[in-house]
Amino acid sequence: MKRRKFFKLLLSLLGSTAFISFFYPLLRFLAPPGSEANVGKVIVPKAEVPIGSARSIVFNNMPAVVINRKDKGFTAFSKVCTHLGCLVEYQAGKNIMLCPCHAGTFDLDGNVVSGPPPKPLQRLPLRVEGENIVIG
Ligand code: FES
Incomplete structure (x- = not known):
């Protein structure tokens, strides 16, 4: 038993x-996408992204990166590679974003530099409000 x-x-x-x-x-x-809390906009304190660095964020359930460049200030891009969807990584020393899957390379404006990606990275709307960066 x-x-x-x-x-x-x-x-x-x-x-x-x-x-x-x-x-x-x-x-x-x-x-449905966007059914979680992280919808609409993401606020990142400027102090968390010093010049010459980047910070990964999640924007509308999509991995993204905020980059602070000395000459152009803050920009934000989707990290999803336009080739087959792997996640690109910011390479600080080389000033590029590199896709580890097939070595797709993007410049810091999101444009394709080399490799198989067919189009630039998706640029995200961004504005600076006081001490914060508002993405979305
Ligand atoms: S998935 Fe990025 S280069 Fe192929």
Whole structure:
């Protein structure tokens, strides 16, 4: 009797795990984009992005980066590569954004410098309000 009860419990536990591991990703996939709290705009203190550096953010559930350049100030781009969607990384020393998947290279205006990406990175609307950078 104890053994039967144990196997029943084990089976229901495995069933629950299988159910959750199947339906949770399905629900996440079906949820409309922007249904989470991070919608509309993102505010980053200027002090968190010193000249010559970048800060990763999430804008409308999309990985993005805010860059502070000495000559042009703040700019923000989607980090999603326009080739196959890998995430580009800011390379401070080289003043480029590099995609690790197929070595797509973008300049700091988001334009394609080399590699397979067919178009520039998506530029995000940005304005400076006092001590904050407002993206969106
Ligand atoms: S996904 Fe970025 S270069 Fe291919």
